[in-house]
Amino acid sequence: MPVLCSRCEIKKAHLKRPKTGHSLCKECFFWVFEEEVHHSIVSAKLFNRGETVGIGASGGKDSTVLAHVMKVLNERYDYGLNLILLSVDEGITGYRDDSLETVKRNQEQYELPLKIVSYEELYGWTMDTIVKQVGLKNNCTFCGVFRRQALDRGAMMLEVDKICTGHNADDVAETVLMNFLRGDIARLRRCTAISTGSEGAIPRCKPLKYAYEKEIVLYAYFKKLDYFSTECIYSPNAYRGHARSFLKDLESIRPSSIIDVIHSGENLSVKEEVRMPIQGNCARCGYISSQKLCKACVLLEGLNRGLPKLGIGKHHKLQDKLLKSQPLTEEEEKKFKMISF
Amino acid sequence: MCDLDEGSNEDSMGRDSVKRISSKCMKCKESPALLIIRVGDAFCRNCFKEYFVHKFRAMLGKNRLVFPGEKVLLAVSGGPSSSSLLFQVQEGLSHKASKKLRFVPGIVHIEEGAACGKTLEERTKIVADLKSIFSTSGFPFVIVYLEEVFSLPSSVLQSIFSLPTEKDDLYKDAVAGFMQSCHTSVKKNLCHETVAQETTLTEDHTHASLLSTHAHANETSISAFRGKFPFSPEQTEAVKKLFASMKTLTAKEEMLQTLRKHLILYTARIKGYSKVMMGDSCTRLAVKLLANICLGRGAFLAMDTGFSDPRHGDITIIRPMREYSAKEIAFYNKLFGVPSVFTAGLNTKAPEKASIQHLTESFIVKLQADFPSTVSTIYRTSEKLNPRYSQTPADDKGTETCLLCSCVLGIELRDEASAFCAISISEELSQSKKPEGGQVSSSTMEECCAENKMETLESSGCSCQSRERRNTTPDFWSLLCYSCKLVVKDMTSLDLLPEYILEEANRRQRRTQIKREIQEYLLTSEDDADTAP
Ligand SMILES: [Zn+2]
Ligand SMILES: [Zn+2]
Ligand SMILES: [Zn+2]
Ligand SMILES: [Zn+2]
Ligand SMILES: [Zn+2]
Numbered sequence: 001m002p003v004l005c006s007r008c009e010i011k012k013a014h015l016k017r018p019k020t021g022h023s024l025c026k027e028c029f030f031w032v033f034e035e036e037v038h039h040s041i042v043s044a045k046l047f048n049r050g051e052t053v054g055i056g057a058s059g060g061k062d063s064t065v066l067a068h069v070m071k072v073l074n075e076r077y078d079y080g081l082n083l084i085l086l087s088v089d090e091g092i093t094g095y096r097d098d099s100l101e102t103v104k105r106n107q108e109q110y111e112l113p114l115k116i117v118s119y120e121e122l123y124g125w126t127m128d129t130i131v132k133q134v135g136l137k138n139n140c141t142f143c144g145v146f147r148r149q150a151l152d153r154g155a156m157m158l159e160v161d162k163i164c165t166g167h168n169a170d171d172v173a174e175t176v177l178m179n180f181l182r183g184d185i186a187r188l189r190r191c192t193a194i195s196t197g198s199e200g201a202i203p204r205c206k207p208l209k210y211a212y213e214k215e216i217v218l219y220a221y222f223k224k225l226d227y228f229s230t231e232c233i234y235s236p237n238a239y240r241g242h243a244r245s246f247l248k249d250l251e252s253i254r255p256s257s258i259i260d261v262i263h264s265g266e267n268l269s270v271k272e273e274v275r276m277p278i279q280g281n282c283a284r285c286g287y288i289s290s291q292k293l294c295k296a297c298v299l300l301e302g303l304n305r306g307l308p309k310l311g312i313g314k315h316h317k318l319q320d321k322l323l324k325s326q327p328l329t330e331e332e333e334k335k336f337k338m339i340s341f
Numbered sequence: 342m343c344d345l346d347e348g349s350n351e352d353s354m355g356r357d358s359v360k361r362i363s364s365k366c367m368k369c370k371e372s373p374a375l376l377i378i379r380v381g382d383a384f385c386r387n388c389f390k391e392y393f394v395h396k397f398r399a400m401l402g403k404n405r406l407v408f409p410g411e412k413v414l415l416a417v418s419g420g421p422s423s424s425s426l427l428f429q430v431q432e433g434l435s436h437k438a439s440k441k442l443r444f445v446p447g448i449v450h451i452e453e454g455a456a457c458g459k460t461l462e463e464r465t466k467i468v469a470d471l472k473s474i475f476s477t478s479g480f481p482f483v484i485v486y487l488e489e490v491f492s493l494p495s496s497v498l499q500s501i502f503s504l505p506t507e508k509d510d511l512y513k514d515a516v517a518g519f520m521q522s523c524h525t526s527v528k529k530n531l532c533h534e535t536v537a538q539e540t541t542l543t544e545d546h547t548h549a550s551l552l553s554t555h556a557h558a559n560e561t562s563i564s565a566f567r568g569k570f571p572f573s574p575e576q577t578e579a580v581k582k583l584f585a586s587m588k589t590l591t592a593k594e595e596m597l598q599t600l601r602k603h604l605i606l607y608t609a610r611i612k613g614y615s616k617v618m619m620g621d622s623c624t625r626l627a628v629k630l631l632a633n634i635c636l637g638r639g640a641f642l643a644m645d646t647g648f649s650d651p652r653h654g655d656i657t658i659i660r661p662m663r664e665y666s667a668k669e670i671a672f673y674n675k676l677f678g679v680p681s682v683f684t685a686g687l688n689t690k691a692p693e694k695a696s697i698q699h700l701t702e703s704f705i706v707k708l709q710a711d712f713p714s715t716v717s718t719i720y721r722t723s724e725k726l727n728p729r730y731s732q733t734p735a736d737d738k739g740t741e742t743c744l745l746c747s748c749v750l751g752i753e754l755r756d757e758a759s760a761f762c763a764i765s766i767s768e769e770l771s772q773s774k775k776p777e778g779g780q781v782s783s784s785t786m787e788e789c790c791a792e793n794k795m796e797t798l799e800s801s802g803c804s805c806q807s808r809e810r811r812n813t814t815p816d817f818w819s820l821l822c823y824s825c826k827l828v829v830k831d832m833t834s835l836d837l838l839p840e841y842i843l844e845e846a847n848r849r850q851r852r853t854q855i856k857r858e859i860q861e862y863l864l865t866s867e868d869d870a871d872t873a874p
Contacts, residue, residue, distance in 0.1 A: 006772045019764075022771035032770045039766055043757030180634060181708070183718040185725050194758060210763035246704050250635050253697055254591055256764065256827065257635055263760035263823055264639025267753055269727040 007032065014222070018214035018255060026222050033219050037069050037207050038077060044194045046205045047162060049080035054160035054202075056151050057085040057106065057114070059099030062166025064106060064227040065216045066208055070164070071110045084158060085110075088150040089118040090143060091126025102228040109226070117154035119146060123296075125303055133303060142299055149287055149296045155202045167206040170213040170247065173258045176265035178243040185270055192265040201288050212258060283323055292319045307333060368392070376672050386676060393665075393673050397429045398440065400661045404648050407616055407659070409443035414614035415480075416605050417448050419471050419682035423620030425670045426662050428679045430618075431478050444616075448475050448482035449608045451601045455487050455580040456593070457687055465569070470682045483612070485604045487597075488572035491579050495845040497607045498744065583837045590696035592831035594687050595636070595824075599745050600839070609656045621646070621660045624667035624705075627719040632701040637824040641748045643728035652747050666716065743822035744846055745829075753823055761823060820849055 003013040005025035013023035017032075024032065040046070047053060055070055057063045067085060074081050087103045100116065107114040119126050123146060130142050155163050172192060179188040190196070195205035208216065220227055250257035281287065282294035289295070301322050302310025310318075321328060365383070366374045372385030384392060401407055415430060417423040433442035450471055454464035468484055475482040587593045609617050621629070626646045633645055644650050650658040662670070674681060688699045709715045741750045755761045817835065818826055829835070835843070 007770070009773050017767075017771055020767050020771050022768075024771060028771075032767070035770055036763065036767060040758070040763065043762065045758075176634070177631075180631065180722060181715065181719065183722040185722060188722075210760065210767075242704075242708060246700075249694055249700055249704075250697060253694055253700060254589065254827070256637075257697070259760050259764045260637035260824075260827065261635055263637045263753075263764075264634040264642075266760055267640035268642065269640070271725055271727045 015218055018218070018251075019212045019259070021255060029222065030219070033211070033215060034069055034072055034076075036210060038073050040194065040210055041073065041079075041207050044205070046164070046195055046207060047079060047081055050082075051161040052082040052084060052159065054084050054086035054115075054151075054155045054158065054163045055112075056163055056165040057087045057103045058166070059087075059102035059106070059228040060166065061216055061220050061225075061227045062168055062171075062208065062213075064102070064166075064225050065211075065220050065223075066164065066166040067106055067110055067112065068223065068225055069219075070207065071112065083112050084160060085112050085114040086151060086154055086158070086160070086163065087114060087116045088147055088154065089116050090147065090150075091119045091128055093128055099228040102226055105226055115154060115158050117150055117157065119150065122146075122150055122153050123300055125300070130303065133306075134309075145295045145299055149285075149294075152201045152287065160202060163202050163204045164207055165204060166208055168208045168211050168213050168216055169258050169262060172206070172209055172265070173261040174240065174243050174247050176261050177247060178239050181243065182239060188265070188268060189270055192262060210259065210262070292323055298322060375676070378666075378669055378672070389672070390677065393669070394429070394432065396664055397433070397661060398442075400648070400664060401442075404659070406649055406657065407444050411444045411616060412612075412614040413444045413446050413616040413618055414605070414609045414612070415446055415448050415618045415620075417450050417471075417475070417620065419450065419467070419474075419684055420620070421670050421674050421679075421681045422622045422625060422662055422665075422667070424474070424681035425665070425674055425679055426618060426620040427474075427478060428674075428677070429661075431480075446480050447612065447614060448478065448480050449605055449617075450475070450482070450484050451604050452484055452486045453597060453601065453684075453686070455577045456584045456597055457685060457689075458581075459685075461570075467682060467684055474680050474682065483608060485608055486570065486572050487580055487600060487604070488570075488576035489604060490600050490839040490841070491572075491576045493603060493607055493839065493841040495841040495848065497603050497610070497841060498747070498845040579837070579839075583839075586833045586837045587828075588831045588833065590688060590691060591636075591698065592828045594696055594698050595828045597687060599825075599828075602746075603841075606653055606656055615656060617656060617658045619658060619660050620662050622662050622665050622667050622670055623720050624709075624716050626660070626663055626723070627716040628698075628702045628705050630719055630723050631705060632698045633824075635697050635701060637827060638822075640753045641746070641822075641824075642723065643726040644748065646723055647726075647728055652742070652749070663720075741820075743825050744820040744842065744849065745825040746822060748822050750822060817846055817850075819853075820846055 003023045005011045005013045005028050006022045007024055007028040011025035011027070014026045015029060016023050017029070053070070055063065055067050057067055067083075070081075070083055073079065074083060085103060085107055087100060089100060103114060103116075106112070127143055127146075134142065151163055151165075175191040176188065179185075179191055194209050195203060219225075247258065247261070250261070254260070279288055279290060280292075282289040282297055283292050284297045285294060287294045287296065291298075293301070298310060298319075305328075307328070310322075318328065318332065320326075364373060366372045366385035366388050367383050368388040368391075369385060372387065374383035375386050376389060377383050378389075378392075407413060415423070415427055417427050427448065430442065430446050432438060434446070435441075450468075452464060452468060454467070471484070472482075584593050584596070587596060605617055609615070630642060630646050633639070633642055638645060644652055646660075646663075648660055648663060650660075665673075673679065688696055691699055693703045694700055705715065705719075742748060743750055753761060817829070821829060832838075
């Protein structure tokens with residue numbers, strides 16, 4: 001006898017929900033998945049009617065599903081939002097080409113306007129040219145920092161009110177674990193927030209915060225959504241890698257672990273007397289930064305000066321010099337010139 | 342996806358530089374070095390001992406929680422860490438000690454063989470080994486068997502709060518009182534209350550279960566002596582059944598820890614101890630911290646792993662070994678012949694992925710091998726966490742605590758925009774609306790977004806609101822914290838839980854029911870009745 005859908009109790013179940021273990025038919029799964037995202041959006045008051053919302057679109061599964069669900073919910077519940085797909089072209093030969101094609105197709109399928117901002121436009125450097133200068137081992141620092149800002153800068157260009165990204169529950173749980181292991185209290189406190197503040201940068205939110213990665217894949221699969229696998233071609237850092245495989249193991253033991261970790265993260269309380277870095281704004285570009293110059297501007301400065309290690313190594317003492325575009329001493333230059341492996 | 346990396350900072354976790362063994366002790370610079378604790382810290386035998394002992398004293402001295410003359414119960418499992426704790430206390434109380442420790446210790450060991458599938462013979466053998474170690478210490482000791490949970494009274498789950506307002510003053514008073522009592526010798530009434538309870542070391546000394554012989558006057562005798570053991574074969578079966586009814590090893594381990602805690606608390610109460618010392622090492626705590634995050638215990642991390650845990654009110658749990666690494670302890674035990682007894686636990690032979698606790702342990706061990714600062718980093722992170730008793734009224738009026746772990750229930754984030762609510766919604770949406778009987782498996786988590794109104798974005802309303810929740814009897818689930826719910830969810834039947842838990846659950850449910858019925862007649866809520874102007 002076929003297993004019946006536990007929700008409608010009429011149709012045959014098509015899948016077992018990774019999150020709860022319930023057996024559901026396709027239609028009920030879609031509905032449940034979308035309702036949950038709707039609940040996240042409404043309960044956390046992520047948007048207001050009339051706002052222009054940029055959806056960070058990478059062509060990957062998360063952002064593809066996000067774009068689709070946002071479109072569906074905006075119509076079903078009449079959010080009154082003006083949705084835009086926002087994409088970043090890092091300028092990596094062969095890597096972005098396919099994913100940008102996917103985003104372009106999404107644009108047509110969902111009838112959402114698309115804006116692609118390129119690194120060249122924003123920074124004067126493509127990732128390919130950066131890799132040439134810094135080597136493969138260090139470029140993730142660059143693409144991470146640059147990509148986050150790229151979205152903001154693109155959003156500002158388009159006068160977008162808010163950005164939403166495809167970060168899912170697995171990503172959030174993984175970040176909780178990683179920040180805990182690294183002892184990064186400040187980030188540990190921030191990383192479970194569903195939306196982040198608006199100082200200087202554009203407010204960001206994660207409507208898929210409580211959606212399991214596996215369910216996102218299932219949703220995309222059954223909806224036959226067109227996406228491109230965007231695992232970064234460069235390996236993630238060691239700690240995130242450890243945290244990720246640990247989380248996968250946890251999930252295999254107890255499927256609710258992902259939500260359990262987020263629940264823990266949301267409920268961690270940090271002592272009052274623990275000092276948090278003061279968030280200011282970058283003196284050059286206005287992006288949130290705890291230093292005078294934000295990381296992206298330091299990285300750029302390094303690239304432009306031909307000192308690629310500048311942004312990777314310690315540069316606190318050099319901030320003033322960099323800000324005033326003063327030359328560095330020979331000794332300082334030597335430190336940041338060579339990339340050692 | 343590297344864009345998720347919020348500027349990773351791998352420098353902080355870099356591998357420690359290669360160890361260099363200097364031939365001389367770094368402290369006295371005379372004797373040859375015997376061991377290296379951390380990079381660059383090479384010690385000779387004597388200096389290591391001094392360092393180790395000093396750390397113990399410093400930990401107790403810094404926190405000033407143990408009053409002179411106070412009765413302190415040492416929870417000794419027989420493992421290296423708690424055995425080392427026992428040894429430290431022994432040394433500290435001996436006449437050789439330069440600054441004698443001034444509290445009055447006793448030992449409790451919880452024997453858990455029934456849950457771990459050991460035969461009576463195996464259990465007897467281990468208990469005999471432990472008894473011989475305990476006897477050498479000269480401290481009163483008691484072996485409590487896990488089976489005894491089936492004769493615990495439900496009062497063990499009722500915390501008696503008596504938190505001191507000014508810890509420091511009390512401590513000073515106690516010290517002064519103790520000094521005086523030492524000079525005027527017998528006049529106990531001069532001393533502080535806690536000192537007055539002082540008993541002589543030998544008074545309690547017995548080899549049998551103290552629980553059964555010295556049961557508190559108004560408690561029913563915990564169990565009858567049946568020959569050698571203070572429990573019946575039926576109770577052993579009940580333990581086995583209870584653990585067999587739990588579908589996951591993760592839940593079994595949690596349950597065992599909970600029951601163990603209850604037995605220790607009960608022992609402390611009936612024997613008049615006000616502090617319990619646990620032997621958790623830094624390494625152990627790092628594992629526990631991460632495991633508890635994974636088990637959804639984030640809100641209680643600081644209490645679950647901090648130096649002191651005041652949640653039980655009259656009994657404070659303290660962890661004086663928390664700054665020693667497992668390695669240091671192993672070194673010390675080996676060098677100074679500290680005896681310990683190996684007892685196989687629930688997961689001893691289990692594969693790595695058998696439980697969350699076990700997985701976490703092997704994960705930390707591996708990570709520590711790659712990044713030697715892992716354990717200390719996690720430990721330091723935990724020091725920055727807030728125990729959060731200040732935010733909750735620590736009294737016995739109105740504060741609801743978890744039936745199983747006694748953590749304060751109001752702390753956990755349960756509003757609409759929380760993981761707590763998200764998972765209940767997922768559960769709820771995934772099944773038909775037909776109400777099901779009170780089965781364990783079909784639980785939906787309660788009270789998430791019940792009272793909240795949905796605003797903004799012209800929403801259709803939260804789906805949880807559709808639930809009919811008035812006049813429903815407060816169910817078992819509402820008595821548990823997020824994490825303990827997960828444990829009970831893994832049980833096939835609630836009926837197998839020890840009587841004292843079910844009884845207390847009933848009592849609380851009845852109370853909540855009554856409170857609901859009289860709600861409209863109450864002018865002030867019970868909680869702020871005292872503080873209201
Ligand atoms: Zn269905
Ligand atoms: Zn990358
Ligand atoms: Zn900047
Ligand atoms: Zn020495
Ligand atoms: Zn609990």
